[in-house]
Amino acid sequence: MSAVPELLILIPLPAQLLAQLRDDHSLPAWHYAPAGIDDALAGLQQVRTVLTNGSTGLSQAQMQAMPQLRLISAFGAGYENIDLAAARQAGIAVTHAPGANNATVADHAMALMLGLTRGLHVLDSAVKAGGWEHNRAARPTVNGKRLGILGLGNIGAQIARRAAGFDMQIAYHARDARSDVPYQYCATAGALAQYSDYLILACPGGPATRGIVNRDLLARLGPQGFLINVARGSVVDTPALIEALQQHTIAGAALDVVDGEPALPAAFHALDNLLLTPHISGRSPEAMATQLRMFTDNVAASYAGKPLQHVVPS
Structure with a gap:
């Protein structure tokens, strides 16, 4: 992994999905910080994409710590704790994965x-x-x-x-x-x-x-x-x-x-x-594979300047 990641992952992911991310050489360098953004790398200046979910969210202050941020992706349908107004003001796209699970x-x-x-x-x-x-x-x-x-x-x-x-x-x-x-x-x-x-x-x-x-x-x-x-x-x-x-x-x-x-x-x-049960209702191999694909497709589209899929209405 690069010391200056462009992708920050803020939610726990199963080992199988992490392995798929490691094997996907089309992705930018990424850093895995499921314990929270405070435990991420001190330097967030190059982060362009954040993977989060509705429960973890992303605040305005956290967005401001990443001046290159262009995409916030919610791994699932929910996005209630993402500050949509702050994202809109900063020109940051927010996507989610409706229907996947x-x-x-x-x-x-x-x-x-x-x-x-x-x-x-x-x-x-x-x-x-x-x-x-x-x-x-x-x-x-x-x-x-x-x-x-x-x-x-x-x-x-x-x-x-x-x-x-x-x-x-x-x-x-x-x-x-x-x-x-x-x-x-x-x-x-x-x-x-x-x-x-x-x-x-x-x-x-x-x-x-x-x-x-x-x-x-x-x-x-x-x-x-x-x-x-x-x-x-x-x-x-x-x-x-x-x-x-x-x-x-x-x-x-x-x-x-x-x-x-x-x-x-x-x-x-x-x-x-x-x-x-430990918040696993949406977790099945099929659902998580679909959510991961929706996320990686949007990362690729973001870098290519192409339209994003499943954008949260502003």
Whole structure:
């Protein structure tokens, strides 16, 4: 690697993708700094491209530390923590990878819903510890139940299609009702929670949705209701969720994302009605290969002065 990289990678990538980047001799010299920009090389004067994601983002101050920066690429669909106004003012293009991992996230949402409902995370450990007969209590099933989806974009729509295969009754809340889907529209998130046996969060992150799942909404979901989050951790008021799980005012929750991740609240460790995965809903070999290709194609286009693909609207 060159001592003066032109590409800065700020997010953790699997070893296989890093190997592909090393083997791609069309790329400029790059530096890998998944611990954050403060741990990157002191000299960022030649950086032209940054690879980040919606959670990590890129601030105006960080952009200003890289005077040659021309492209910020989000590895995934989300870009909520990239300062778009600062990028626009500085003439820096921002791209993302919409659609690359939609199917994978939808699959994972269904896996979380089924695993949580049937208590698989608890039963696996119990059976392996010798507790076969004492752990054969009846568990709920999703068949025919009411599913609410908060956010009916591409991912939410794929979740709905999968849930239809379980004969679930489907409703959704989004900024606007859609005329192209057969699902029931709820005018507010609270009304959706009131409707739902299962509430799956598939909405964007950012200020507009921060803490939308609060104490009131969880109360509306109720003691038979399950919460599944494959959106962003910021969407959920974590103290309110912990209280609801401790007091069993909801039946359970499955989270692929946590506000402040990877740090976890200490209270999580004592909750057997909580199922956790480490923000991997969008990670499959197919999805990550597609995201990497979309990124490298845009790097090549940026250097060649050609139009970029999947530019975030300014």
